[in-house]
Amino acid sequence: MAENTANKHEDGSYFCKERIKYSEEEEARLERQHFWRIIDAFRYYRVHVQEQVKRAERQFRSLPQHHQNMLPGVLSNLTCISQCADHNQDVLQAIIQNSLHMFENIEYGNREDPRKTRTPSTFDMDKLKSTIKQFVRDWSEAGQAERDTCYQPIIQEIQRLFPSDKYDVSKVSVLVPGAGLGRLAWEIARLGYMCQGNEWSFFMLFSSNFVLNRCEKVNSLTLYPWIHQFSNNKKSSDQTRPIRFPDVDPQSLPLSSDFSMVAGDFLEVYSDSDTWDCVATCFFIDTAHNVLEYVETIWKILKPGGVWINLGPLLYHFENLANELSVELSYEDIRSAMVKYGFHIEVERESVPTTYTENDRSMLRYVYDCVFFVARKPTGVYMNVQQDNQQQSLPPAAKSPRRDDTASPT
Numbered sequence: 001m002a003e004n005t006a007n008k009h010e011d012g013s014y015f016c017k018e019r020i021k022y023s024e025e026e027e028a029r030l031e032r033q034h035f036w037r038i039i040d041a042f043r044y045y046r047v048h049v050q051e052q053v054k055r056a057e058r059q060f061r062s063l064p065q066h067h068q069n070m071l072p073g074v075l076s077n078l079t080c081i082s083q084c085a086d087h088n089q090d091v092l093q094a095i096i097q098n099s100l101h102m103f104e105n106i107e108y109g110n111r112e113d114p115r116k117t118r119t120p121s122t123f124d125m126d127k128l129k130s131t132i133k134q135f136v137r138d139w140s141e142a143g144q145a146e147r148d149t150c151y152q153p154i155i156q157e158i159q160r161l162f163p164s165d166k167y168d169v170s171k172v173s174v175l176v177p178g179a180g181l182g183r184l185a186w187e188i189a190r191l192g193y194m195c196q197g198n199e200w201s202f203f204m205l206f207s208s209n210f211v212l213n214r215c216e217k218v219n220s221l222t223l224y225p226w227i228h229q230f231s232n233n234k235k236s237s238d239q240t241r242p243i244r245f246p247d248v249d250p251q252s253l254p255l256s257s258d259f260s261m262v263a264g265d266f267l268e269v270y271s272d273s274d275t276w277d278c279v280a281t282c283f284f285i286d287t288a289h290n291v292l293e294y295v296e297t298i299w300k301i302l303k304p305g306g307v308w309i310n311l312g313p314l315l316y317h318f319e320n321l322a323n324e325l326s327v328e329l330s331y332e333d334i335r336s337a338m339v340k341y342g343f344h345i346e347v348e349r350e351s352v353p354t355t356y357t358e359n360d361r362s363m364l365r366y367v368y369d370c371v372f373f374v375a376r377k378p379t380g381v382y383m384n385v386q387q388d389n390q391q392q393s394l395p396p397a398a399k400s401p402r403r404d405d406t407a408s409p410t
């Protein structure tokens with residue numbers, strides 16, 4: 001039975017104060033249900049896009065004949081979009097193949113009742129389309145400029161703070177919560193640091209598992225990430241242009257490298273004190289219901305002397321979502337809370353323009369004016385740490401993830 005800790009407000013509004021706690025059995029059942037829901041979204045992709053294409057075709061055919069005659073390329077472009085969707089579907093099928101066994105410590109078995117398959121929600125389909133765009137950001141040549149602005153400042157700070165001529169970098173532990181498709185964490189591991197990515201979305205986990213463990217040949221695979229964008233195209237062919245991935249061989253990490261991905265909610269998985277030398281967050285802190293929970297956890301899990309490096313905006317993922325707690329703090333407020341926790345802010349840039357899964361040929365483009373900081377947990381707090389706590393082991397792999405219910409830029 002669920003132990004529901006949600007509160008009802010006097011004004012009738014309703015929000016979850018704490019996460020609902022379920023019995024282990026119920027938790028496992030919900031987990032399976034969620035897993036299959038995301039698999040269904042992957043499988044439904046082609047039908048979903050075909051519906052969009054059919055609608056566009058119907059609209060076009062409803063135009064007066066003399067208008068249609070002036071636009072000889074429209075129907076053939078729709079046919080092309082349809083073919084690109086078929087191709088994307090093949091890649092998505094490959095991604096979910098074997099996903100039944102992708103976690104070391106959990107099996108999802110068979111769907112409870114195959115007749116219960118429901119049409120995936122628009123929300124899940126949007127998440128899937130965003131995941132396809134995430135391949136551009138993380139694993140294509142087209143994403144290089146974006147990675148240079150988002151990931152490089154973080155990587156450069158790690159190298160400055162833990163240079164390989166002063167540290168045995170294989171012993172410097174770096175955690176990347178909200179790792180997405182894993183490129184930032186992978187790059188850090190490539191430099192020899194011990195790096196762990198953490199992610200809770202099945203969309204991301206299936207996809208990162210595919211790239212990291214099952215892709216080898218550089219630029220051997222193709223996706224059409226922009227076919228879902230019907231507005232703001234300068235040329236029809238912009239909509240159907242391909243991207244190739246992976247731009248590097250993900251298997252090319254040095255044999256000695258220590259790289260892992262852990263599935264689950266950052267707040268639930270990471271609770272051991274004084275464990276990490278560095279926590280690197282990129283476009284992550286605004287995924288919190290209450291960002292101070294993230295600040296508190298990062299403070300706790302960093303070793304004394306450890307650093308938190310952050311780059312990102314504050315586009316709060318739960319803002320305006322019904323029944324969800326969301327506290328939308330300004331950077332000023334977060335900063336002041338960080339200082340109260342005891343963080344020393346060593347580097348701070350309040351205006352770092354970046355993009356996120358940008359379509360560089362679109363007539364609508366967003367720029368995030370991000371904050372970047374390096375905040376240190378001072379060594380002084382070592383006094384509270386007991387001897388045997390100093391040799392902490394890494395956090396165990398989480399049971400599994402179950403969070404794809406939030407709005408996010410991904």
Ligand SMILES: C[S@@+](CC[C@H](N)C(=O)[O-])C[C@H]1O[C@@H](n2cnc3c(N)ncnc32)[C@H](O)[C@@H]1O
Nearest residue numbers: 178179180199200201204265266282283287410
């Ligand atoms: C905006 S994306 C950024 C992904 C990646 N860091 C990047 O810069 O491309 C935020 C990511 O955090 C993940 N996420 C959100 N809340 C999380 C949580 N509590 N624990 C782990 N991952 C989470 C989301 O699934 C999503 O992949």
